[in-house]
Amino acid sequence: MNNEVSVSITTGDNPKDAVIKGINNLGGISKFIEKDETVFIKINLTSITGFPSNVNFNTLIEIIKLCKTAGAKKVYIGSFPYENLSIKDVSDELGLKEFLEYYGGELVFLDNSDKLKISNEEKLKLQKDSFKEVEVQDFIIQYPKIILNIDKFICLNQVNVHPLFNIHLSLLNLFSCIPFKFRKIFAKENAEKDYIITDQYKKKLISRIFDIYDIKKPNLVINDLFHFMEGAGPFIYKDSKINPSKYIVCGNEAIATDYTTLKILGLNPEKNFLISHWIEKNIGILDLEKINLLGENLEEINLTFKQCKKRIEDIYVQKFNIKKGQICSGCFLQSYYLLNFLKTFLLKDLNYLPQCSYLFGANPLEPDSPNNIILYGDCAIKTTEKREFRTIEKEGRDIKTLFLKKAIMEKKNKRILEIPGCPPNIQDTLNRFLKYFKKNNLPTLNFYMKKLNKTKKTVEFDES
Amino acid sequence: MSLNKIFKENWLKILDFNAKIKEKKDFDKSQIKVRIPVTPLEIDLSLLYKLVSHIYPDFVNDKQNVLDIIISNDQKKIEKSYLHLTYKNGNHYQVKKIDYNNGFLKDQNLNNLGEIFNKCQNNLREKEGITISGLRIYTEKAIDKINSLTSNINSVDLKTYLINLCHTFYNLINKNMLYIYPEPSFMIFLKQLVKFLNFIDSSKIFISIYELFPKFNSGILFTQENLHFLVLIRKSTSNFDIKLLDLEGFDYDFNTINQKTLLKKLLKKFKIKSIYHFNFQQFLYYLDDLIESDIPFEQGRFSFLLQKLLYAYKSYEINWYSYPRPIIYNFFIKFFSRLVGYNVNLKKLSYWAIPELIINVQNSILGLLNKIIIIITDFQSIKIDKSKKQESLKETLSNAYLIKTFNGKLKNIQLLNKSDVISENQNNSLKNIRNETSSRFGYISSVISIDKSLIKLIIQNFLLNQHRFNPFSNLITLRKFRNPLYFNLYPNRKIYLNLKMRTLLPILIDKFEF
Ligand code: SF4
Numbered sequence: 011m012n013n014e015v016s017v018s019i020t021t022g023d024n025p026k027d028a029v030i031k032g033i034n035n036l037g038g039i040s041k042f043i044e045k046d047e048t049v050f051i052k053i054n055l056t057s058i059t060g061f062p063s064n065v066n067f068n069t070l071i072e073i074i075k076l077c078k079t080a081g082a083k084k085v086y087i088g089s090f091p092y093e094n095l096s097i098k099d100v101s102d103e104l105g106l107k108e109f110l111e112y113y114g115g116e117l118v119f120l121d122n123s124d125k126l127k128i129s130n131e132e133k134l135k136l137q138k139d140s141f142k143e144v145e146v147q148d149f150i151i152q153y154p155k156i157i158l159n160i161d162k163f164i165c166l167n168q169v170n171v172h173p174l175f176n177i178h179l180s181l182l183n184l185f186s187c188i189p190f191k192f193r194k195i196f197a198k199e200n201a202e203k204d205y206i207i208t209d210q211y212k213k214k215l216i217s218r219i220f221d222i223y224d225i226k227k228p229n230l231v232i233n234d235l236f237h238f239m240e241g242a243g244p245f246i247y248k249d250s251k252i253n254p255s256k257y258i259v260c261g262n263e264a265i266a267t268d269y270t271t272l273k274i275l276g277l278n279p280e281k282n283f284l285i286s287h288w289i290e291k292n293i294g295i296l297d298l299e300k301i302n303l304l305g306e307n308l309e310e311i312n313l314t315f316k317q318c319k320k321r322i323e324d325i326y327v328q329k330f331n332i333k334k335g336q337i338c339s340g341c342f343l344q345s346y347y348l349l350n351f352l353k354t355f356l357l358k359d360l361n362y363l364p365q366c367s368y369l370f371g372a373n374p375l376e377p378d379s380p381n382n383i384i385l386y387g388d389c390a391i392k393t394t395e396k397r398e399f400r401t402i403e404k405e406g407r408d409i410k411t412l413f414l415k416k417a418i419m420e421k422k423n424k425r426i427l428e429i430p431g432c433p434p435n436i437q438d439t440l441n442r443f444l445k446y447f448k449k450n451n452l453p454t455l456n457f458y459m460k461k462l463n464k465t466k467k468t469v470e471f472d473e474s
Numbered sequence: 475m476s477l478n479k480i481f482k483e484n485w486l487k488i489l490d491f492n493a494k495i496k497e498k499k500d501f502d503k504s505q506i507k508v509r510i511p512v513t514p515l516e517i518d519l520s521l522l523y524k525l526v527s528h529i530y531p532d533f534v535n536d537k538q539n540v541l542d543i544i545i546s547n548d549q550k551k552i553e554k555s556y557l558h559l560t561y562k563n564g565n566h567y568q569v570k571k572i573d574y575n576n577g578f579l580k581d582q583n584l585n586n587l588g589e590i591f592n593k594c595q596n597n598l599r600e601k602e603g604i605t606i607s608g609l610r611i612y613t614e615k616a617i618d619k620i621n622s623l624t625s626n627i628n629s630v631d632l633k634t635y636l637i638n639l640c641h642t643f644y645n646l647i648n649k650n651m652l653y654i655y656p657e658p659s660f661m662i663f664l665k666q667l668v669k670f671l672n673f674i675d676s677s678k679i680f681i682s683i684y685e686l687f688p689k690f691n692s693g694i695l696f697t698q699e700n701l702h703f704l705v706l707i708r709k710s711t712s713n714f715d716i717k718l719l720d721l722e723g724f725d726y727d728f729n730t731i732n733q734k735t736l737l738k739k740l741l742k743k744f745k746i747k748s749i750y751h752f753n754f755q756q757f758l759y760y761l762d763d764l765i766e767s768d769i770p771f772e773q774g775r776f777s778f779l780l781q782k783l784l785y786a787y788k789s790y791e792i793n794w795y796s797y798p799r800p801i802i803y804n805f806f807i808k809f810f811s812r813l814v815g816y817n818v819n820l821k822k823l824s825y826w827a828i829p830e831l832i833i834n835v836q837n838s839i840l841g842l843l844n845k846i847i848i849i850i851t852d853f854q855s856i857k858i859d860k861s862k863k864q865e866s867l868k869e870t871l872s873n874a875y876l877i878k879t880f881n882g883k884l885k886n887i888q889l890l891n892k893s894d895v896i897s898e899n900q901n902n903s904l905k906n907i908r909n910e911t912s913s914r915f916g917y918i919s920s921v922i923s924i925d926k927s928l929i930k931l932i933i934q935n936f937l938l939n940q941h942r943f944n945p946f947s948n949l950i951t952l953r954k955f956r957n958p959l960y961f962n963l964y965p966n967r968k969i970y971l972n973l974k975m976r977t978l979l980p981i982l983i984d985k986f987e988f
Contacts, residue, residue, distance in 0.1 A: 252880065
């Protein structure tokens with residue numbers, strides 16, 4: 011294979027035709043895979059919901075078949091799902107293991123969640139055998155050995171809108187080569203003062219994404235936007251839509267493939283946080299304007315689509331008065347998911363709730379009333395410690411007069427729901443909502459949490 | 475080429491009756507029976523007149539006179555033409571033959587019916603001094619089809635007739651034999667429906683649905699100012715029967731009589747097992763909302779229609795009545811279920827939140843682009859060792875449907891052949907079916923099999939026998955859902971399916987009345 015960076019844009023009547031054409035434009039599958047080689051296909055496998063939160067299985071089947079025709083000895087498929095879900099949960103719910111086996115692939119339980127009934131020692135041994143410890147940003151993460159030792163690595167990425175990075179690019183897909191807990195960004199205790207202003211959360215996240223990308227780079231990258239999700243995305247289906255763009259972008263290099271994908275979607279790649287970071291760090295290494303473009307003419311493609319809302323205040327949630335402070339991308343992202351979840355799934359519950367003030371970020375705006383204040387995130391909690399709404403005045407018997415006279419006394423305001431975390435975790439947030447507003451006021455949330463909390467038990471193995 | 479004698483005789487009787495009304499003669503109280511045109515259903519002439527006056531203006535058009543043109547099959551020549559004089563309320567009272575020369579339709583494109591309509595309109599205005607509000611063009615083949623449908627209408631049983639009707643209608647629409655201008659909303663609705671069902675012959679769908687209904691014998695009373703009629707529906711193992719009766723002739727004072735007494739009297743008089751009472755106008759409003767909807771329904775429209783239906787259901791003894799009363803409204807049942815922690819007060823049914831919940835759950839499970847296969851089995855049709863269920867799918871499969879959804883709405887339903895689903899050589903487990911069919915039709919996310927007997931039980935216990943206290947039968951029905959012989963699903967979506975009534979009920983039933 012020569013070192014030229016090539017990207018192919020193809021279209022067709024179905025994803026199968028488009029992806030075959032795309033790989034053929036790059037020289038055919040045999041240019042990437044040689045006989046008896048092992049292949050790992052990194053897919054999107056985020057949750058137990060339907061398409062497009064996971065990969066398009068029609069495209070995946072075709073790639074497995076192509077690998078097999080090239081003589082691949084083994085075709086492994088895998089990814090780490092979203093927080094609190096194990097690969098076994100997703101596989102059982104979607105019938106994935108057997109499905110992929112039927113087409114000649116093997117779903118890899120990277121989190122070993124298929125081996126639940128083993129002793130603690132065996133668990134630890136298994137953990138050691140399956141992961142390599144890698145240091146990134148003064149932090150030890152565990153990277154699956156199977157991916158490190160594979161002959162050929164393919165990234166099949168389902169393109170969707172993304173609230174922080176506009177588009178779910180292959181770089182984000184590759185980030186889920188590691189378990190969710192290593193993808194989380196936490197501020198250190200006593201975080202620097204300018205943590206928010208300089209958006210250290212986003213910076214750390216981006217550099218971790220690139221650290222993971224650097225550990226093992228894919229040989230073939232496929233950005234599947236044949237059917238991509240636009241609108242609220244990525245888990246909020248009610249306000250989202252499938253955009254049948256019919257395009258698939260394949261390339262032999264991830265950055266170039268993502269760069270071209272952004273261009274197809276009419277976005278300026280240099281304004282994309284991930285690509286701009288890469289350009290900043292790698293001047294002169296890859297001239298992105300000199301990518302060898304194959305297939306459809308990029309200039310003639312004119313795709314339009316609806317992006318995620320950029321401001322949290324624009325997400326309307328009944329009974330929630332949103333009071334923003336200074337925020338970083340951590341609370342932006344989590345609030346985006348949380349508020350969209352509430353507005354989509356809890357229509358009934360919101361009718362039962364009283365009016366609430368949702369305060370997030372450092373020094374948030376004043377709440378509308380001292381009742382039902384939700385303080386979301388460590389910043390909101392800490393920077394409002396001395397605010398007036400923390401106490402309320404109540405008439406009562408004054409201790410100084412030996413309870414003989416009445417007086418106005420200051421008391422701690424108990425109508426405040428504090429949700430700690432930097433940023434807070436969604437499942438924990440929802441459980442706190444249930445506790446504060448009571449189950450009978452949140453029947454739908456109670457129903458969902460019964461299901462969600464159940465799945466948590468199956469991933470505890472990974473945390474061991 | 476003209477319509478057959480049986481049809482004509484019946485039609486002339488109707489015209490005669492309607493013409494007398496024009497001459498301000500009163501309704502004939504002798505309750506002469508005719509058939510509803512093109513059907514074997516008998517009806518009192520006066521009731522037919524009233525029903526047409528209520529339905530036609532809203533669902534077809536509210537202006538006078540219609541022109542029928544019969545054209546040759548090559549669509550080049552006019553064979554015959556009739557002008558139907560109608561009242562504004564749509565009742566026909568006279569028919570006139572109109573002669574058009576052969577060249578009248580020359581150079582006319584049947585896809586541009588508006589132009590043909592204007593030409594006919596101008597012509598009739600000049601010749602007859604009459605304006606028309608509608609135009610219907612039939613090919614000779616269409617008349618053939620209608621003739622064969624109605625040739626034995628005096629003797630045919632309703633089930634056979636309805637199967638033939640579905641078949642005829644499917645052909646008329648699918649093979650361009652009938653053109654109507656302006657196209658009434660119900661016609662647009664039916665055409666969209668046929669297209670949506672992927673041109674599955676509607677008679678097949680009718681037979682499938684018919685077979686799913688158990689035996690029943692019920693009546694539906696529709697009332698509205700000056701209109702009180704009863705529809706008797708009876709289904710036996712081999713046949714079913716519908717009768718329409720005008721209650722004007724019976725001496726009931728509908729304004730003063732107590733609902734329960736009225737329904738009880740009708741139940742006894744017509745020897746039926748249950749009776750329901752609806753307001754006819756509200757029923758028509760709902761029907762209007764339904765046929766004004768585009769098919770497939772957008773999620774918003776689906777939510778609106780379901781909300782209306784649930785609202786109507788919860789408004790028991792306000793908007794509708796029944797006798798015997800549904801057992802769920804019994805005070806003691808409500809009291810005891812509340813006592814054991816189940817709040818089943820249907821008056822507080824969460825009509826506004828349930829559709830959203832259904833849409834959200836559907837969206838999360840199916841996603842925005844999805845294909846599933848539903849297999850209907852008929853386990854009782856063969857005697858088979860229960861352990862051999864997987865192989866038995868080969869014998870028990872009755873129908874299989876491929877259902878596609880896109881952006882949250884049903885895109886289409888395709889009837890599959892047995893060979894599309896069942897393989898001769900290998901084990902026909904749902905898992906294998908899912909994997910095999912995925913290579914043929916694209917990724918299939920789930921395969922569901924459900925047995926006819928279970929669907930029958932659900933209809934019987936939860937729809938038709940709502941008034942019976944039959945906890946064991948209900949329990950047996952629910953338990954059958956856990957028996958893979960009757961209900962099976964692959965992949966087994968445990969997280970969604972293991973529902974607990976106690977957590978689900980607070981979502982379905984409101985705390986307060988909104
Ligand atoms: S609490 Fe939220 S806004 Fe504050 S630093 Fe953490 S993530 Fe950023």
